[in-house]
Amino acid sequence: MEMMETFFATCPRGLEDVLAQEFQHVGGKNIRVTPGGVECQGLFSLCYRLNRESRIASRILWRVGSGSYRHEEDLYRLALELPWSLWFSVNCRIKVRVVAQQSPLTSLAFATLRVKDAICDRFVRDTKKRPVVDKRHPDIQVVVFVDEGQVVWYLDTTGSPLFKRGWRQAAGEAPLRENLAAGILRLAGWTSEQVLLDPMCGSGTFLIEAALMAKGIPPGDRREFAFCHLKNFDQSAWDRVRREGHEANPMHHTLQIFGNDQDAQAVSMVRTNLQSLQLADVHVTQGDVLEMVPPAVSGMIITNPPYGVRMGDHTLLEQWYPKFGNVLKQRFAGWTVYVLTADFRFPKLIRLAPSRKIPLFNGALESRLYEFQMVAGGNRKTARIAKRQGTG
Ligand SMILES: C[S@@+](CC[C@H](N)C(=O)[O-])C[C@H]1O[C@@H](n2cnc3c(N)ncnc32)[C@H](O)[C@@H]1O
Incomplete structure (x- = not known):
């Protein structure tokens, strides 16, 4: 036995x-x-x-x-x-x-x-x-x-850590780890029927993890594992696991996943990564998020904007965050927004009250995942709440 x-x-x-x-x-x-x-x-x-x-x-x-x-x-x-x-x-x-x-x-x-x-x-x-x-x-x-x-x-039993999926051909300045991105998609409760947008997508980690999830493609499909070196390694059991995994492909509808970044290099990086995975149904544009036209009337934004510790500058960000907040309020009513950031001033600076606040670690960096429900006409009220709450 x-x-x-x-x-x-x-x-x-x-x-x-x-x-x-x-x-x-x-x-x-x-x-x-x-x-x-x-x-x-x-x-x-x-x-x-x-x-x-x-x-x-x-x-x-x-x-x-x-x-x-x-x-x-x-x-x-x-x-x-x-x-x-x-x-x-x-x-x-x-x-x-x-x-x-x-x-x-x-x-x-x-x-x-x-x-x-x-x-x-x-x-x-x-x-x-x-x-x-x-x-x-x-x-x-x-x-x-x-x-x-x-x-x-x-x-x-793993070898190189599991966030190394084996698909990343190109990475930007501050790419998220793939398992953190996948976990955030789960915390947000994103399902493949929903529109997903990352307007500052960098190398596209959220977009790619979402597409792999939606298509039922196992994240470890393209890599090796340390368990192959163990004496009890059972090749036929491993073949069986791989065969069964390939039979599971739950998607029967068109994906609506959108990415954007202002940086041309980042956009070309995402495209390279998408190509290597043959994920032709993720759409990526280049532009400033402040100019963005929403790709649908409602959906989910999941993003991690620049923050002082890794990139950008604190004072510049202080001026930029309220503008980003205004774009969300004016153009994204009806959307649910998730922002991962290590800058705890974020809700105060965009003048919105988060409906959820989840502590997470991005590597060694203590961060928060903030959820904002963008309700039409509800901005002034949420702004007042954010002001009362301080940094959130
Ligand atoms: C922290 S990185 C995102 C990393 C990404 N999640 C990944 O896994 O690669 C922030 C991104 O925001 C982009 N960005 C900064 N300001 C922007 C703006 N105004 N409009 C669009 N993209 C912007 C940067 O080019 C950068 O790629």
Whole structure:
């Protein structure tokens, strides 16, 4: 009988709940949400599906053991007890990463070194050979999670992180990670029947994730995964997962996805990316968002405008935001607008009160996803509310 395994998926902070919904859909059991990730159980082949089909996860880790520890030497002793050569060959290049949360360890670098020593020593004991360490291009990554007193041992089944879909031919100055964009589309509740517009689309991450989602194209269709290096890798189960995935194609209507950017280079980048994915039904224009004519009477805007930390200038943005707010109020009545920004002055500066405010992390950058319902004639009232609320 095949055993139930436990997997832990990491994701951008703030997307844990939508990731859990995804896991439910894929068939994960005993799903448990924690800050920064989701745990679930299933047969080993579940991790093939999670890797290939999850649009929101960053990595899928396979839990192979746990224990109590206090010092670096406890980690050495515990790692020496684990049967590493049952899981991967001594010919695999390895990397060890220790992730700590409120851990009493004084040096993570030393802990990493001791775990690596233990894995190598155990291989020597079992196979008379020592694996090679390769920090840049490992075949197998051992992830060690330590908190106050517990250590959990994981093997990474993903390899390069899942937001690297393998389609990006070109990227702009500040492209969003694909899994963050997909998670935001889910938080917004966008469905493929709705019009979608990103008027400052950069390299087009929202547009492309939306189109892939609508067409049921698995995000991991074009890439490889670290689970192929594990000893239990089952080629026929993997082929089955891929075949079943190809049979799912839920779309029977025309997509209405629109992008725009003022930068000619960005527009040509999106077009290159769309071409490489053969997504001919996403329409992209070049122009200033302040001059934009809405492509439909209603729909959803999802965008992340420039903000001071990465690009642009704070004072210039202060003058620009109210103009953007006016465009939304005057031309986009009937639309729902989602703005991802790390500038918490945003609602105040565009003089609109958000109907939702979701904390998210864009890499290390603390951000908010603001929702605005653009109601015809409701602007003055919302402006007053925004003023009363301060920065939102
Ligand atoms: C933070 S980037 C968006 C990145 C994008 N989400 C991605 O994943 O690549 C902001 C974009 O807004 C564009 N932009 C700035 N001001 C604009 C304006 N007035 N009209 C249209 N686009 C503008 C910039 O050219 C830039 O590509």
